[in-house]
Amino acid sequence: MDMNLIDILWNQDIDLGARREVFDYNHRQKEHELQRQRELDEEKRLHLVREQEKALLAQLQLDEETGEYIPRPPSSAPLKSAVTPLEVTQNVNFTEETDDAMSFDECLQLLAETFPVEDTENTSVCLDTTAVSAPMMSPEQPALPPATLSPGPLIPPPQRMSPDLEQAWMELLSLPELQQCLSMQMEDTLETTTYPLPNSPEVQNPNYAFYPMTNLTEGETNNVNVCPADFMNTFDGSVPSMALPDSLSPMEVKAPQLNTDFSAESFCDIFYPDAIVEESSGPHGLEGNESNTMSDIPNKPPFTPMDLYSLSPGDAFDRGKQSLMAELPDSDSGISSNTSPNASSPGKSVYGDGSILYSDSDMEEMDHNPGSAESDYSEMFSLDFQPDGLQTVSVLTGQSQQQQQEKNLKQLKTDPVEESGHNNTPFTKDKQKKRSEVRLSRDEQRAKALKIPFTVAMIINLPVDDFNELMSKHQLNEAQLALVRDIRRRGKNKVAAQNCRKRKMENIVGLESDLDSLKEEKERLLSEKSQNITNMKEMKQQLNSLYLEVFSMLRDEKGNSYSPSEYSLQQSTDGSIFLVPRIKKTFIKREDKHLSSL
DNA sequence: TTTAGGTGTCATGTG
């Protein structure tokens, strides 16, 4: 019943691009079970960590002088007997930390010297996966070789692997055209190798949930998203922030440092070929690491700077999109990536970190609908670059082109579908987005009509020098030049207007804040003034009563009191007090007035 | 239909 209803609703909304998984009860149920499984694993892991900490503390004793925990002397028989296998593992790991690092470096060095091919790093990585993953296994795993738990130095991979097998690996890995086959082979190897199960506590790294398991089939999930997730964590730039528990194996902490010198794309290419097809349309596959991308450029001498420009739109976009999706998976549409005017300055937005940044509207569109944005740019890419003789550098290999075509077909079928799986509100800002797209596509259509071989983003965001260089390298006619300049001017002005309005709003907010503070100041001063008036009245009353008191104490020669209406007390400048008759005073005043009038 | 808010674009000023 529910499923029929869901089917009906889905069929009704298919034109909106909603994916069937959104309505699939089984799919949600499966996700729910996975979530529960993860929570259970996390609890188990925490429990194990606590046990390890307890055991470690039991092995130590508090030095009362320094306040440090020091190992108990070996003569302490009861404590020694209390050492659990977990502690053994931990001790072993402490010893492995240095020894393994040496063997790892030696291994890399040996591989680099022996096989100086382009993919040597990748090769070492593939071999190192076995070296690294073995100590990562849970101590409870029966498949763990006892030698890996011994406190001695680790056996380097060449010794661990039979020479014939190693040679076969090397030859296979050294051929770039066999990378795809290799990836499939490695995938099979992963499925058959006894890697730690998901409930293994050391595998349950919190970051493992970031792995895009939605792209995997059910059968792959258990095998693939477990062990490689740890390796995947070695590629994002947040390795120090992972904050692995101290009780975890030092090898796990060590692994990212050891593996930082190989490319993430090749590694992911090995482990997740399908995911790369899904995630990336460029020839380099998954390229979330900017530095990695930049380091790749010198390794590709056939690409001139012009080629890099040519490659940049789709390539950089993919990177930008992926980084956006990675950093802002649930980014709200209202968030502007350029929060400060300087940050949004287009002059600084290009090639600062090796990639093209996009204007606020572009970024917003990417946030809203990365899939459609990608298709737009890929469409521009193919439309603009294919007919141009100067742009015949194909950014897609044959296979990836086919994949891209399939992807575009998929895109046409389910264009508004959010690839990331989280649907944005399709009815709130959709029209704004469409309007923006209309405006954006207007220039794109003009550019397409005039066969301008650049994307609008390139025209707008390139620095003036690079833009001029780009213009000089292409023979454009007057109409094309005029349109390119108009597009650039409008794009720049659009960003400037956005920044201007942002500043204006900030100024308004600041002025409102100032106004509030000034109002508070005014209230405070008024209150202070009223308080002063009250005090002044009180003092006047006290002075008046004091005056009357003093006046009532005065007596004439006959002992009679003076009338306040007839006399008054006045103080001279030297402080002496005089009793002055009021009549006389008024008379003197009149006399003074008379004299002054004369 | 009216209206307020958002956004793009143009013209102009400024450094």
Added chain:
DNA sequence: GGCACATGACACCTA
């Protein structure tokens, strides 16, 4: 003088 940027003004669109 040319350029990039800032900003007021206007038009258009949308809720």
